[in-house]
Structures are given as structure tokens and as C-alpha cells.
Amino acid sequence: MKTLLPTSTAGSLPKPSWLAEPEKLWSPWKLEGDALIDGKHDALRVALQEQQVAGVDIVSDGEQTRQHFVTTFIEHLNGVDFEKRETVTIRNRYEASVPSVVGPVSRPKSVFVEDAKFLRKQTDKPIKWALPGPMTMIDTLYDGYYQDREKLAWEFAKILNQEAKELEAAGVDIIQFDEPAFNVFFDEVNEWGIATLERAIEGLKCETAVHICYGYGIKANTDWKKTLGSEWRQYEEVFPKLQQSNIDIISLECHNSRVPIELLSLIRGKKVMVGAIDVATNTIETPEEVADTLREALKYVDADKLYPCTNCGMAPLSREVATAKLNALSAGAEIIRKELSA
Incomplete structure (x- = not known):
């Protein structure tokens, strides 16, 4: 029996304080060697248990084994x-010191597959695994070798496809590609960004998702959002072509954002992970607020295609806040399930 409105998170969850400094992106590890490997696995178990206790239906690793959603893969x-x-300058918003592409890029061995196998052993629930998308990868690097964004994106797409196929074989049910860059570089998205994403999912039989958000709740992102005006219509630029793509699920930001909800009509027919939890605030949503966001989304998305989710990753939040938000997400989804079954 398939769950109606299956809940999930966009990706990252806070790390335990014994593993890395809490509430901080790119936080260095506090352990090393074998202790670090054990510590990451323990943190993954904890993140999984916190999701299960909160009633999350599609679980993930909470990105416990990686420092950052893009650079850990690139490393x-x-x-x-x-x-x-x-x-x-990353996504036209903030400056960062990043690694350089100095030669042909390739993947000598799998990156996350052992972690995915470990997660698969711990749970019978459907699991989702996040990978960075090709365009977001090139936006998080200095390219001194190809000196051509599109060329490098196609190379990364091939590498991501290799990784995705191994993740699928390891028992991952949904592979999600994180593409916050899709909200910034509209011409490139339509010219080759979606095409490179389709290259990354080529030949996969598991479900695929693309996550397009307005970013973590960090200052650079919240400052940028203040410049976007009263309506955030970025999705309008990329949704028509995404609706025609082979991607199964589109994951996006809805709660507390200024995205006009009617833009969801542009992706009718796709499954939609509707962000009903704001990750840029410590305020805990009430189940009723979550339900309100889902009710609005149901005007444009069929119930069997609606997946309640968080707006983005929750790594920069405290564990207490993140857990309370997950509980609210599950409770809000349950309100709507009852309304639908009545």
C-alpha cells in the first residue's frame, strides 16, 4: 500500500556536536581516521532514527558523512x-574560496555508494540520496582547464551518471540532484542545464528528482532574497522545459517564500516535493501551517503526486529545531491525508 503524501527532507540534517561544529556549513570534522568513519556511521544512524521517530516516510542519510553538498563529491x-x-562568486551571491579544475575530470571510484549501502541495511523505508547537479557543481569551482561552463557540465553529468547507477544498484529508491543554480542562470538552464541533468539520469530505473531552492538559511542567501521583490518568479523561467524533461520529481520551496503557488501549474503531471518547512528561521511551523501550504499546492498538483518536504537542507539549524520542524511536517501531512480520505 503506497503512502499518500509521503514526507521527506530536502537533504541535510544537523550533525551531532561530537562529529562537527553545529549550526555551521563546511564545519570541520572533530574526529579523524577510523574514529571519523565510525563517527559518520553513528551520526547517520542517529539522523535516520530522528527521521523515523518524526514519521518521515522517505528517509535519507541527512548528509552526515559529507561536509558540504557539492564539494564533498568533487573532493x-x-x-x-x-x-x-x-x-x-557563487550563484551571483557570495564569494567563496573554491578548488580549481586543473585537468580532465574523472571519478576513480564511487563516492557515496558504501554510505548508501550502509543506510540501506538500517531501514526498510524508501531512501532518497542527494547528489549535486552538474550546473551547481561548475558554479562551485574555478575552471582553469576547460574554461567552458557547458563542456565541464557535460563531463560532470557523465560522472554523476556513473555514481547514480551505482547508488541505484545499492538500493536507493530516489536519486535527487541539487540544482540551486537553476534559480539563477536561466538562459544556461534552458540551453544546456536541463540537458546535462538528463545525461546524469540516463538509464536509471529508480525515481529521479531535481531540487531547486533559494538556498540554506545563511546570511548571503537571506540577503539575496530581500532583493527579489514581492514575487519570486524564477521558477517560471525553467518549469516549462523541466515539465517536458525525463526527471520524475521536482522539489521546490513554497512555505514562507514569495513563490506564487500557481507556478506549480507549469509542471502539472510531474510529482512535486513541496517545501512546506522554512529552513531560514528557527520558528517552528504549526501542523496547521504546513497543512495550509499543502492545501494551496493541491490546487495545482494531484494528491498522488504531492510529496510534502522541507524547503532546503537543515544543516545550519540546531538539532532541536530541525527535529521539531520534522514533527510539524509529518503532523501537517497527516491533517491533509485525513481530509482527503474523508
Whole structure:
């Protein structure tokens, strides 16, 4: 029996304080060697248990084994030099010191597959695994080798496809590609961004998702949002072509954002992970607020295609706040399930 309105998170959950400094992105590990490997696995177990206790239906690793949703994947590739750093502007918003592409990029071995196998052993629930999308990867690097954004994106798409196929074989039910860059570089998204994403999912039989958000609740992102005016219509630029794509699920930000909910009509027919939890505030949503967001979304998305979710990852939040938000998400989804079954 398939769950109606299955809940999930966009990706990251806070790390335990014994593993890394809480409420901080790119937080360095507090352990090393074998202790770090054990610590990451223990944190993954904890994140899984917190999701299960909160009633989350589609669970994830909470990204406990990685420092960052993009760079941890890139660290394992050939052709990228982490010592040779350059400052770039990420997603036209903030400057960051990033590694350089210095030669042909390739993936010598799988990156997350062992972690995915470990997660699969711990639970019978459907699992979702997040990978960075090709466009967001190129936006988080300095490219001194290809010097061509599109060319590098196609190379990354091939590498992501190799990883995704191994994740599928490890028992992952949904593979999600994080593409916050899709909210910024509209011309490129339509010219080749969606095409490279389709290359990354080529040949997969499991479900695929693309997560397009307005970013973590960090200052650079919240400042940027203040410049976007009273209506955030970025999705309008990319939804028509995404609706025609082979991606199964589109994950987006709805709660407390200024995204006009009627834009969901542009992706009718797709499954939609509706962000009903705001990750840029410590305020805990009430179940009724979550239900309100879902009710609005149901005007444009069929109930069997609606997946209640968080707006983005929750790594920068405290564990207490993140857990309370997950509980609210589950309770809000339950309100709507009851209304639908009545």
C-alpha cells in the first residue's frame, strides 16, 4: 500500500556536536581516521532514527558523512586541485574560496555508494540520496582547464551518471540532484542545464528528482532574497522545459517564500516535493501551517503526486529545531491525508 503524501527532507540534517561544529556549513570534522568513519556511521544512524521517530516516510542519510553538498563529491574526483584555490562568486551571491579544475575530470571510484549501502541495511523505508547537479557543481569551482561552463557540465553529468547507477544498484529508491543554480542562470538552464541533468539520469530505473531552492538559511542567501521583490518568479523561467524533461520529481520551496503557488501549474503531471518547512528561521511551523501550504499546492498538483518536504537542507539549524520542524511536517501531512480520505 503506497503512502499518500509521503514526507521527506530536502537533504541535510544537523550533525551531532561530537562529529562537527553545529549550526555551521563546511564545519570541520572533530574526529579523524577510523574514529571519523565510525563517527559518520553513528551520526547517520542517529539522523535516520530522528527521521523515523518524526514519521518521515522517505528517509535519507541527512548528509552526515559529507561536509558540504557539492564539494564533498568533487573532493573524490581526479582533475580538481583543492590546494590551488581561487575566489569565485557563487550563484551571483557570495564569494567563496573554491578548488580549481586543473585537468580532465574523472571519478576513480564511487563516492557515496558504501554510505548508501550502509543506510540501506538500517531501514526498510524508501531512501532518497542527494547528489549535486552538474550546473551547481561548475558554479562551485574555478575552471582553469576547460574554461567552458557547458563542456565541464557535460563531463560532470557523465560522472554523476556513473555514481547514480551505482547508488541505484545499492538500493536507493530516489536519486535527487541539487540544482540551486537553476534559480539563477536561466538562459544556461534552458540551453544546456536541463540537458546535462538528463545525461546524469540516463538509464536509471529508480525515481529521479531535481531540487531547486533559494538556498540554506545563511546570511548571503537571506540577503539575496530581500532583493527579489514581492514575487519570486524564477521558477517560471525553467518549469516549462523541466515539465517536458525525463526527471520524475521536482522539489521546490513554497512555505514562507514569495513563490506564487500557481507556478506549480507549469509542471502539472510531474510529482512535486513541496517545501512546506522554512529552513531560514528557527520558528517552528504549526501542523496547521504546513497543512495550509499543502492545501494551496493541491490546487495545482494531484494528491498522488504531492510529496510534502522541507524547503532546503537543515544543516545550519540546531538539532532541536530541525527535529521539531520534522514533527510539524509529518503532523501537517497527516491533517491533509485525513481530509482527503474523508
